[in-house]
Amino acid sequence: MFFFFDIRKLDTISYGAFFMVKRKNIHTAASFLVFACSFLTNNLFGEVQATKTPHYNQQGISQISESSTKISDSELDVKTWRVSPSQPSYSISAEYLYWKTNVGDTDFVVANVNPSFAIEGAKEQIGNVKKAKFDWQSGFRLGAQVVLPFDLIGIGATYTCFSPDGTNKYHLNGGHLISTNVEHTGLSDINIAKSEINLSMQLADLFLSKRFIPSSHTFLTFYSGPAFAYLNQVWDFSFTPLSFETGTFNPLSQSWRFIGGGIRTGLDFEWFFGAGFSVLTQGSVGLIYGIYKNQFRNNLVQVEQGQNQPHANAKYKDNRLVDHIQLAFGPKWGMFFSNNLGLNLQLLYELNMWFNLHEYHRSQENTGGNGRQSYYSNAPISMQGITVKAEFNF
Template structure:
């Protein structure tokens, strides 16, 4: 009984001592913060940028971009090999897709380094245009069976010649607030949140089929476009690992949830005759995910008022369900279609130049 009582007293003393130690630690931190004055915030996750209230606090960044886009679900035709019949055992058929180009774009940013807890505010605009083309002709014992086109008009019909073009205009406007701080002597984090507005205009996706196996028309044309706009919430995390001599590695990630709309237009023509013209306008929720990875160099002046940063890296932007073109699938129920046939992915390289003053 005495042993049990002694153990209980010791346990209670340990618990009280641990609680007293934690309270003393908190009181010491609070006392230190009170003694430090306005810059007390720097002791808790100290800012990873110079804390210079006497400077302008502005910064600009300019990013040349070289990107390439890919959209799945935009197969043009299935090309047979060894036979002009779709159902055959002579050779392996293959889906013919667009050839996507690499194109230049830019990203411009204007930011403010505030003196309130070392927060920063950034307004950034990204603009990029690209296209994709593919023209080909069937060879001997080959035939091109179209993927797009209404089955009532093109059922079991192949084309000898195919011409196609896809064009994209991409504009993004971001407004975000953030705080970059050290979590160790070489690692910093920059959590941020804000707003994003996106204009993604697939101006044209046209396919021209010529020399049809059943000569209903000399030229059969499918013309499509998709105008997208959205606005919503943006949140993410920038991470940096210092190496030495001003060099570091970085990895940035952001997610965006937008309230958006698609305005999809679909037209098919036989020669110059307009066979039908359909428009689909609707609202929905959309997501965009962004990721960057690369190497960075930073230089800061002696008075900490001026900073030059250079980033070189690779980035990827994923737009789930961005392919909303109409695909008609029934030659009996003429109005039956499917959409949401694929994602838009944009990847490439960038060089970021930042100047703080």
């Protein structure tokens, strides 16, 4: 802030007050000092206010008038650019997701290299354990929000859709392929092992948000609201043995489905640098309670003989609480082109973690009770990658 005030005015006022006091006119001197203080205040702060007088557009974004003194970006106060709007502000957004998915406990075969130190005919896990893998996949997220003029309160909703899949196939190549799940007669020597896995995720969130401005270049946005989730995974893997004739294979299927609702709470932290650029950090936690179904099927199929022998068909249903953690970090840029049209762009790295969803049925014939003992392994699900967002304000 700069003060433009002529010091000669102060000399004149001081001399006048001294002259009156010297002549013992105390009452007149006091009145003169009151007038002088009022004169100083009007001149001092009036000139300061004329130096920098921002006005605001319909979105509450401050604009410095052409007659005002130009300020560098480093001197900009974030409050100057993020002021409570004088009327409701609306926005819609679209996000492109390019993520890689990983699910634990999806191993299904060992590529046994049969090393020289192993005993002859060894069929144990000596080699590389292979698991089901997902490819990089695309998804999308849509959102809408209205920011009320009262204390930057926002109401919004988002919808996320992401459906990754992946296929893996392994052939016998000078060693052995060993199943990590089933051990049935005739499957000790496997020629081909194949895995196909598909996961579908759909999320819908409603939220109420409140924005805070704790310092000159930072924003904090707290939000919370109901969350709904639907996730479904189908994992099909099969083994083709050497010892059986053509057309014989062992298909297995491990699938689960979850649908439920709960609450999600999160916090966004934005560090503003100037010229529309900032760094954004996001984090949220969701607790979702719902219905969970799991099914495992294992058949031995001989096409030429017309046989389809079921070895396992285990399924169960329960209610459970599922945890979802969402983290994101990256740069953001925003600009208003007119009084009511604006654009925000984000390029974020996003990480999602799901817990208490994926369960792998590992009960086998050689477990206790001739395979009747339930044995399930539980593993987290991770989705991570790039999220590109475009938000339009109007």
